[in-house]
Amino acid sequence: MIDSTAARSSYSDRVLALGRRDLKIELSYHFGQLIRLLSIVFPVATFFYIGQLADGSPELAGYGGSYFEFVLVGLTGTTLAALGAEMFSSMISREQSEGTLASLLSTPTPLWVLLAGATLFPLGFTAVEVLIYMALGVGVFGAEFSAVGILVAIPIAVLTVAVFAGIGILSAAFIVVTKRGEPITPLIRAATTLFAGAVFPITLLPDGLQLVGRMLPSYYAIEGLRGALLSDDPLSTWDEMLTLAVMAAVLLPLSMWALKKALRWGRVSGTLSSF
Amino acid sequence: MLEVDHVSKRFDVPPRLLRLLSRVASSQAVQAVSDVSLRVARGEVVGLVGANGAGKTTLLHMIACLLEPTSGSVRVDGFDTVTDPNEVRRRLGLVIADDRGFYWRMTGRENLVLFGVLAGLTREHAKERAEELMQQADLARRDRMVFGYSSGMITRLHVARALIANPPLLLLDEPTRSLDPLVSLEVGRVVRRLADDGHAVLMSSHNLEEVVANCDRVVVMNEGVVVLADTASGLRARQDGVSGLLEALDGAGR
Numbered sequence: 001m002i003d004s005t006a007a008r009s010s011y012s013d014r015v016l017a018l019g020r021r022d023l024k025i026e027l028s029y030h031f032g033q034l035i036r037l038l039s040i041v042f043p044v045a046t047f048f049y050i051g052q053l054a055d056g057s058p059e060l061a062g063y064g065g066s067y068f069e070f071v072l073v074g075l076t077g078t079t080l081a082a083l084g085a086e087m088f089s090s091m092i093s094r095e096q097s098e099g100t101l102a103s104l105l106s107t108p109t110p111l112w113v114l115l116a117g118a119t120l121f122p123l124g125f126t127a128v129e130v131l132i133y134m135a136l137g138v139g140v141f142g143a144e145f146s147a148v149g150i151l152v153a154i155p156i157a158v159l160t161v162a163v164f165a166g167i168g169i170l171s172a173a174f175i176v177v178t179k180r181g182e183p184i185t186p187l188i189r190a191a192t193t194l195f196a197g198a199v200f201p202i203t204l205l206p207d208g209l210q211l212v213g214r215m216l217p218s219y220y221a222i223e224g225l226r227g228a229l230l231s232d233d234p235l236s237t238w239d240e241m242l243t244l245a246v247m248a249a250v251l252l253p254l255s256m257w258a259l260k261k262a263l264r265w266g267r268v269s270g271t272l273s274s275f
Numbered sequence: 276m277l278e279v280d281h282v283s284k285r286f287d288v289p290p291r292l293l294r295l296l297s298r299v300a301s302s303q304a305v306q307a308v309s310d311v312s313l314r315v316a317r318g319e320v321v322g323l324v325g326a327n328g329a330g331k332t333t334l335l336h337m338i339a340c341l342l343e344p345t346s347g348s349v350r351v352d353g354f355d356t357v358t359d360p361n362e363v364r365r366r367l368g369l370v371i372a373d374d375r376g377f378y379w380r381m382t383g384r385e386n387l388v389l390f391g392v393l394a395g396l397t398r399e400h401a402k403e404r405a406e407e408l409m410q411q412a413d414l415a416r417r418d419r420m421v422f423g424y425s426s427g428m429i430t431r432l433h434v435a436r437a438l439i440a441n442p443p444l445l446l447l448d449e450p451t452r453s454l455d456p457l458v459s460l461e462v463g464r465v466v467r468r469l470a471d472d473g474h475a476v477l478m479s480s481h482n483l484e485e486v487v488a489n490c491d492r493v494v495v496m497n498e499g500v501v502v503l504a505d506t507a508s509g510l511r512a513r514q515d516g517v518s519g520l521l522e523a524l525d526g527a528g529r
Contacts, residue, residue: 008395017392021378021385028380028420099375103436106339107393108364267343270286270307270333 011113018117019124026121033125040132047071047199048141059201064230069144072137073229074198076130077222080157081192083126084164085185089171091118096175111260115169123161130157145229152228152237159244160221164188166251167217173255173262192218217247276444276475277315277338282347284308284333284499307333308499310347315475317443320466322486322507323479325496331479332372334496335446338477339369351444365395368437372448372479374429379422383414383432386421387439394440401439408435411465426453434462438469445469447478451485463489487511 009017026033051068054060063070095101104114137143171184192198195205195213202213213219224240227233265271286305308330315321323331336342338349340360348355354362377386384405391401409415412431424432430453437445447466451459466489470476480486486493487507495503 009392009397009401013398014393017389017398021381021389024385025378025380098379099373100378102341102371103376103390104393106341106364106367106369107390108361108395109393110361264343267341269289270284270336270342 011110011116014109014113015117015120018114019120022118022121026125037129037132040129041136043075044072044133044136044141047075059203062231063201063226066143066230068137068141069230070201070226071199072133072143073225074222076133076157077160077196077218077225078189078192078198079126079129079133080160081164081218081221082185082189083122084161084166085168085171085188087119087122088115088165088168089175089185091115092172092175105263111263112256119165146234149229149231149234152234153225156221156224156228156237156241156244159241159248160217160225162248163217163221163244163251166248166255169252169255169259173258176259176262176266188218191216192222195219197222217244220244220247276317276352277313277477278348278350279311279313279334279338280348280350282308282311282334282337282344282349284330284337284342285345306499308337308344311496311499311501312347313494313501313504315444315477317473317475318470319492320470320476320478320490322490322493323477323496324481324483324486324493325479326481328498329496330499331496332448333499335369335448335477335479339367339446340364365440366442367444367446368440368442370430370433370437370445370447370450372452374426377421377429377432377436380420382420383418383424383428383435384409386432387436390436391439394442396440404439404441405435408438411435427455427458430454431458434465443474445474445476445478447476449479449481451480451482459485 048068051066051071054067056065057067060067060070092101095104134143134145138145167184167188174184195202195209196216196218197213198218202210202219205213220240220243224237224244227237227240284307286307288304311330311334313321323334325331333342337344338351338356340356340363343357348357350356351363351366354366356363377383378389381389387405387408388398388401391404392398394401396404406415409418412435414428414431414435417428421429421432430450434447434450437447445466450466451462454462463485466476466478470491478486478490483493483495487510490507492504492506493510494501
């Protein structure tokens with residue numbers, strides 16, 4: 001029977017338990033994530049050699065002139081954006097198809113704790129992924145970043161994940177209702193690559209498409225990261241930081257509201273555990 | 276402990292936009308439960324009997340905060356399932372009639388520890404409880420990743436999970452489904468013992484004789500409506516016995 005005097009697990013214990021769950025499940029597949037990490041070598045090496053052709057382009061002057069460094073930061077920004085967008089939607093999609101969503105929602109653990117727990121493993125894994133990108137770029141292919149630039153890049157990376165987490169939670173709400181999902185993540189990857197300047201400066205795009213790029217949060221994420229890591233003045237990135245912070249402040253509460261509404265709809269319609 | 280008052284559940288057809296985005300199970304509204312009231316006190320086992328589609332699982336899901344009633348109210352220890360769902364969840368353990376619901380690439384023990392922590396136990400306490408319940412459910416020696424469990428083992432794991440935080444109210448949706456007769460008998464004894472320890476138990480089943488044997492009171496549902504509620508001893512004392520009740524139930528379904 002409930003013992004009110006017994007020690008109870010804190011919310012941080014529960015978040016850790018969920019992180020441990022994801023780690024165990026991933027480790028049970030043995031090679032999946034290892035292969036994903038090893039595969040990072042290929043795009044990094046490919047862009048290093050493409051960079052031999054593109055170095056010195058006037059379009060890169062504002063970014064220190066090295067195409068390889070330019071694209072390395074672009075790939076990092078895309079990875080962070082995809083992480084934020086993917087971590088909640090893939091969690092909801094998986095829990096729904098495995099029937100564990102109803103099991104989780106019948107525990108007395110609040111929704112935000114369940115969501116926070118779902119971020120631990122993907123955040124840790126992406127941090128390793130980004131470190132490998134950077135270690136390869138710096139250690140093997142000779143990219144150079146200043147210590148101040150790296151310090152300034154950290155809050156921009158956090159804000160990037162926060163903005164895209166908002167979009168990811170919206171995507172999760174969509175999945176709860178439609179049972180089919182992740183419509184947003186592939187779109188984000190594609191749009192970031194084409195419009196937000198992940199692999200080439202958006203000044204190469206026609207004016208109308210540049211405007212599309214400037215409407216995307218990934219543009220500000222990548223521009224901010226490049227400003228921090230590639231420009232002479234890393235502290236000149238306040239505008240990007242502020243833009244990302246405003247987007248996060250709007251998207252996170254809005255998406256939590258949408259997810260709560262979607263789960264409520266699942267409880268009313270009886271479709272919470274169907275998929 | 277559990278108070279269900281005039282609860283109804285109607286599944287309406289979703290709006291056209293949602294039907295465009297995703298196919299729905301039925302293009303017509305379904306009245307799954309109609310004006311059901313029941314009580315379960317601590318130390319009592321109440322059996323919910325009915326054929327498939329009688330509304331038993333819908334009712335249990337409403338009590339477990341997985342579904343919202345269309346009308347009426349459900350309270351556990353005075354807490355309403357719609358306005359205080361977390362307080363209700365703290366007080367109940369749910370056995371769902373579904374082979375899914377566990378992380379298949381974790382062992383049964385690891386699943387129990389995880390759900391124990393999410394139910395509010397410290398990790399150490401959850402580990403102790405998981406070990407104890409794995410022994411009681413005869414799963415300890417054969418533990419492995421859940422994808423290697425048989426249906427019967429999964430059902431026992433469901434029962435163990437419902438008990439992990441020792442909640443005062445247990446909702447068992449067909450707990451003997453997929454179990455062999457001997458293990459079913461053992462589940463009946465476990466349910467009785469839990470009630471003797473002060474738990475309130477609401478248990479659904481297709482098997483009327485099993486319910487009459489294990490429960491203090493029996494509620495028979497048909498097409499979402501309670502068609503009969505009596506004590507188990509009252510049912511046993513009926514001149515026409517359990518078979519007569521089955522006939523009555525069959526008649527109510529027509």
